[in-house]
Amino acid sequence: MSTAATFAEADRLAAAGQLPAAAQQLETLLAQSPETGSEMAAHWLKLAGLRRAMRQPRRALDAVHRALELVPLDFMALVMRAGLLERLGDPGAGEAWGEAIAQKPDTALVPPLAAALAAGEAFYAAWQDEREQRLVLAGRDAAAGADEDQIWRMSRFRDNILRKTRVYHSQPTHFHYPGLVEREFHPRQTTPWLAELEAGFEDIRAEMLMLLKSGRAELEPYIQYEEREALDQWRPLNRNTDWSAIHLLKQGREVPENVAQAPRTMEILSRVPQPCVMGASPNAMFSLLAPHTAIPPHVGVDNTRLVCHLPLVVPDGCWFRVGAETRLWREGEAFAFDDTMEHEAMNPSDALRVVLIFDAWHPGLSSVEQQAVAAMIASEGGEG
Template identity: 30%
Template sequence: MPLRMDGGTTTDIDRTISTLPSTKPLSPRTFAGQVEQALQQRFPAHKIQRVLDSWKLLDMGYEHRAFVGMEQNPPIADAANSRCYQHAPSYVPGLKAIEWWDNAKNDYLWAQKLSKSYKDIRNEFISVISNPEKLEGGNNIWAGALTTDAASYGEGWKTLVLLNRGQWDETNAKLFPVASRAIHESGVPAAEVFFASMKPRTNIKPHSDLTNFVLTSHLPLVIPENGKNKCRLSVGDHTRQWIEGEIIMFDTSIYHDAVNDSDEMRYILMLRVWHPDLTADEREALQFIYDCLEIPELLSDDPETVFIAEHRAKMMRDFPLRNARGGGGFGGVAKGRNTVQKKSKK
């Protein structure tokens, strides 16, 4: 039986396999049905069919569970002794499920650009968190778990949000202008962005982030005993250490866990980015669902109410700092690669 990084066994990994059920149109009398209708009015149905299916599956209470070891390179065939299981109640069919998306820095222009700002982001971060007076002006600084599922990760994990569901936290963006501009100007295709801390001598239990249409990318900022394997992350069957300044990308719908074996705090910049297999229309459709969850007036029958709601949604998504240049979608793909073309929080 494989071992977790905290020394326990992986017997708590759920190895259930589910079968994708058939779906049917939702009732227009429900919120979910109104969202479905709005999606069909705003987008050609054939271009967002996977998103429509995902929304209906979520409304049905379907939870996708699958062994994805055979999708890895090299394939993992021993399902009985593997941790490479995906669990995603928020599930868009047809997206690759790969533990580690190697060479993210080389494959995606946004990652290349962001990595160049590492030192500036790190210096600003250390300066701000070292100044209690500055932090007092922030919003939900180092918040704990917001859900029951997240609470099971452990007490040592805290976050400081810059972007949530595609919407900027203006207060915190102004608190960290260097980091916020670097993220924006690099064109990071982000659904969520936050700093994450991890206390010394703590671990995060094996879990899934329950969503397969966003991947997770880390820019390690402060790693105690950097390069000495004290701070580690395991996704599926493979474990790696964080290295300061080295961007990594992985799929957190696959069971994963982490450990800080050092005597100091660990800090990273966490980016939840749209899965690269999604099309531009699918990302926009998923963002529209996020917007509807925040602003239900988008579903109103009154055109004026919808117009006001759309303006509000746009304002919430607009980058809040002035004199910042715009960024691109999935950042384009680095030279030599084909161009590629969208939920959750701990």
């Protein structure tokens, strides 16, 4: 009798309600078969199902583990494993449900599997809540003596443990300086000059509005690449005025027509520690994002500088994500971020969003390092 026929006999026994005989038949066949792969994994899962139905959860779990040796990310096997661990009261059940949920397919699930998954998701959520409470309690004494930034880092550490946040890293397209702090949004104590920007908010916004109303501003698309370049993420916005800019400083040069109408803005920017790199920086602009326009996830050129935003006109709902942290722009509230970490933005409103954008040196660079960076990037012809 062929192997297929003998496996079919096990199925016939199971269909007839002869579960012990079917399980024994399957175990004998699996012990003798040299085959591997997804088909053999399916047989191990059938055996696991039989053992579970016979109220033998530990033997069922052994069979599931044999299946997972063959197909480690199989969703059905992971769900069965998590459910069995939960039934056994195993402390690893919560983590197992998390692993199963991570492999949930996009396609619709059959009702029994959907019900099992829904129960598993509820179990996982309760387990995560319990873990979070335990972690908060464990760090409570230390947090009592921490400053604002230390509390933020402790909180992010806790979220990383809970996998609420993904860990992002600096991934510049061109220039990576080693040893610099990787941080989505940099803390205020390392960017004290942001307060001066905020103090000048009304003047800066007034100059921006006058530029827009005058009709004399040089407005150009923010993204401008040759179509032949391999930059598919930018294709919808390339040379598109849905995301445009009024440049004040562009690759180290002033744009006279715009600068002449923004003297107070330029005065304030002159006190920011902007990089001065021949052919590359400083840069400063009013960035205009049209209604219902998305800026896709991307990374910047160079991790030796931070990119800074001073929101000037912000309709409700406009958001900005850097790495694992998402913020709403708020008029007059400036921030500095590392644009070499993945970031994206969205204006979901019916109105225009305007932000002043400029560069500043990464606070982790000494003056001698700034000098070296500027010289080397300039020797490469600028930033990208």
